[in-house]
Amino acid sequence: MQVLSVVRKWFLLAAAGLCLVGVQQAGAAVDKKLTLGCLAYSEPMVQWIKEGLEPLGYQVKIMMFDANQLPATALKDGNLDGIIANHRPWILTFNRENDCHLEMVKPYYFHSFFAIYSTRHKNLEDIPNKAQIAVPGDPTNMSRSLIILEEAGLITLGEKTDIFYTVLDIKDNPKDISIIETEITQTARSINDVDAIIATAYFVSEAGGIDPASFLFEDPQNKDYALGLIVRDEDLEAEWAKLAMDTLHSEPYRKKFQEHFKGKYTLYP
């Protein structure tokens, strides 16, 4: 009998405790809990947001994903509050394909640095006839690479056959350059095997230890591929989103960004 009553007492205490916890949590403003998504490369940035927001009473949970479209899908479905993962043009295509409304919080954070790199040649003019140039084979990056080659004066493009430029759309190729389509991580790795590659500074420096500033030709469209905090459009003006961007653009965190990425990405002013 005595044992039973002790058990009952403990049980009641535990139940009361649980209730108390529940009440406390409900009291601490539900919308101060945030879940942010990221990819491996953007994990430090989301950590910085967490560092900036937690002293202000927010609870920030971070989830890392390993595939490109997963964070955006989770954000669209309401499982995440914000992500740093894909660039803005990609998000706009994602919106069209999935009939949703994701948008990047202003001021935009940074952009990647796409360029022509080479370990064999010092200048664009040195690229010989019949040169081999490796590019990422996926359609968006392929299309962008062909535009870079046109801007660099190596080829001219005709009209697009489809949504993206492909090798089919090359009109003139005076140097008879052969374009080798590779998987995006392989592109950077193959830098010593070809005359030049087109890749982001991030990949080039991670794969080959090559100085991001040693490019032959910079993609003039770089600034159009903004990266930053993406939210559902109803959250664009949310207080936390503004605070997050304030943190990332604050002087100490801009410095952290530069130290961490060492020129692999470029911050917006």
Add this chain to the structure above:
Amino acid sequence: MTFPEYAAYWWKYFDGIIAPSIWATLRMLSASMLLALLFGFTIAVLLILYGPQGLRPAPNRYKVIDFFVNSIRSFPIIILIVAISPLTRMLVGTTIGEKAAIFPLTVAATPFLARILENSMRAVNPQLIEAARSFGASDWQIITRVMVKEALPLIVSGTTLAAITFLSATTLAGAVGAGGIGAVALNYGYQSFNNTVLYTSVIILFIMVQLLQFTGDWLYKKIL
């Protein structure tokens, strides 16, 4: 799009992208299969010689070769392609393009074929081998004139199986810039939201598999 417009659009992709990739796939597949048959046969002969019921049983040598065959077979092909790329650069001179893809494909196909050839030859009736031996046949004569001859139908059907398996493996070689029909289906079809290219490539892969199987079956019957 009207039909003639669509036909012109289809032809543009077929002529410019799909057709060259078919040849790339066939070159990669035939080169790697031929090389793998050559090396695989050599390894299979060693396995048959030194195996438990072999012609000259040698358990330790067998274990070493067996371990080697198993360890290569444990790599998924895409991992093998990237993992042995320093070796590829040493031997082929580059890590991207068709030639660079043939090397890892051969490395992957060799133990696979070695196993198939070993199993086919092991299935030969031991009494036949005993009979040949009693006539004073050498090991080499037993292997070439009895085992290979008797096992030929199994070798043909096994090689057909391997060829079809490695046809799908060539689709991964697209990752290292080797092109091929699989890479076209992925990059120009699926990822570009272009169903014309995607399904044309799929139909071509389907036809390739049918042709391989048909040729294999035909040879099998011819030999049997």
